[in-house]
Amino acid sequence: MKIRVVQKEKGDLDLGLVYGGIGVFCFVGARFLSELTALLPRCPFHRVTGLPCPTCGTTRSGILLSQFNIVGAFLVNPLFVLVSFAVGVWALSAFVLHIANRRIQVVQFDDAKPVIRILLVGTILANWVYLIFAGL
Numbered sequence: 001m002k003i004r005v006v007q008k009e010k011g012d013l014d015l016g017l018v019y020g021g022i023g024v025f026c027f028v029g030a031r032f033l034s035e036l037t038a039l040l041p042r043c044p045f046h047r048v049t050g051l052p053c054p055t056c057g058t059t060r061s062g063i064l065l066s067q068f069n070i071v072g073a074f075l076v077n078p079l080f081v082l083v084s085f086a087v088g089v090w091a092l093s094a095f096v097l098h099i100a101n102r103r104i105q106v107v108q109f110d111d112a113k114p115v116i117r118i119l120l121v122g123t124i125l126a127n128w129v130y131l132i133f134a135g136l
Contacts, residue, residue: 002107005097014103020091030066052131054124076136079127
């Protein structure tokens with residue numbers, strides 16, 4: 001995989017800006033609408049198995065992040081916090097590069113795809129094991 005900065009072409013869609021916008025929207029929503037989480041349905045996986053699902057705690061972690069409680073958010077769901085910060089850095093970089101009429105280009109090589117898949121699945125499983133042993 002290769003990451004590089006290239007000149008922006010007419011009609012290019014910068015996903016960093018899109019995901020950054022979605023992130024800001026979710027951050028503001030979590031900040032001001034956190035009381036509405038009581039209306040959300042309970043996790044059916046947790047209800048049936050008694051175990052947290054792989055994404056358990058994401059909403060609570062997002063609410064804690066929106067209150068700038070980074071440690072609390074990390075303890076509730078570490079993967080969500082790490083992904084949130086990575087997307088934030090990506091979005092900020094994309095915004096700065098957008099001003100300079102440039103964008104980030106990621107070139108993925110076919111031989112790297114299996115490794116990336118294994119790393120993603122392994123990371124999600126490691127987070128899930130953490131959630132199970134943390135008793136969340």
